[in-house]
């Protein structure tokens with residue numbers, strides 16, 4: 001393994017593509033291998049043991065492919081498994097958590113909405129971060145569970161999406177939030193609808209840019225960043241239909257990807 005080795009990225013499904021998009025921009029000379037565990041999505045309602053076991057098999061798969069670093073592009077898998085992965089594997093493991101801190105620092109109304117999965121809300125990261133700001137900021141939490149399933153089906157707009165987003169955003173508006181944190185990597189696909197339903201005066205934020213910068217920082221400070229690569233590769237694997245993944249990836253990423261096919265983990 002050296003600086004020319006690829007970066008591994010995974011999620012319970014296609015959600016991590018919203019993180020991969022930022023990684024591709026931030027790290028233009030790196031090769032990437034993305035794994036979408038769509039067969040086992042959603043992770044949100046699964047137990048910690050279950051998500052840890054799945055994450056472990058995926059990280060092993062990425063390490064076997066020679067990845068020099070693994071990005072867990074999933075809030076739920078980070079909440080359940082990041083410490084175990086760091087203990088069990090030698091490569092650096094980057095996790096992500098909902099952007100609660102920046103929202104709490106920026107809010108003027110001192111009310112912040114957070115959309116995430118139940119697994120993320122249950123996790124220690126979320127509890128620790130929200131406890132720090134609890135005295136000054138009220139967090140209003142919603143588990144927008146249908147959005148993961150809609151995204152996995154490739155449905156990103158239309159009446160069904162509007163109705164579900166209104167159901168979760170309306171109580172946040174009633175609570176006078178001025179920021180909504182997208183705490184699940186599947187949700188940024190719905191950003192245009194969420195912005196429309198939220199209306200002016202409510203900012204929507206997610207963690208994808210921050211995690212891309214964090215990954216770059218680790219690579220730079222450990223002398224593992226690749227700086228020259230005229231034909232970088234972005235290889236995608238899925239535990240479910242690779243066709244579906246290919247369709248969404250080609251529409252969402254501004255780059256040519258290779259679909260390597262279906263892998264059973």
Ligand code: DGL
Pocket residue numbers: 011012013015016041042043044045073074075076077117120148183184185186
């Ligand atoms: N995309 C994931 C996250 O960021 C998980 C969604 C799910 O599988 O429930 O939490």
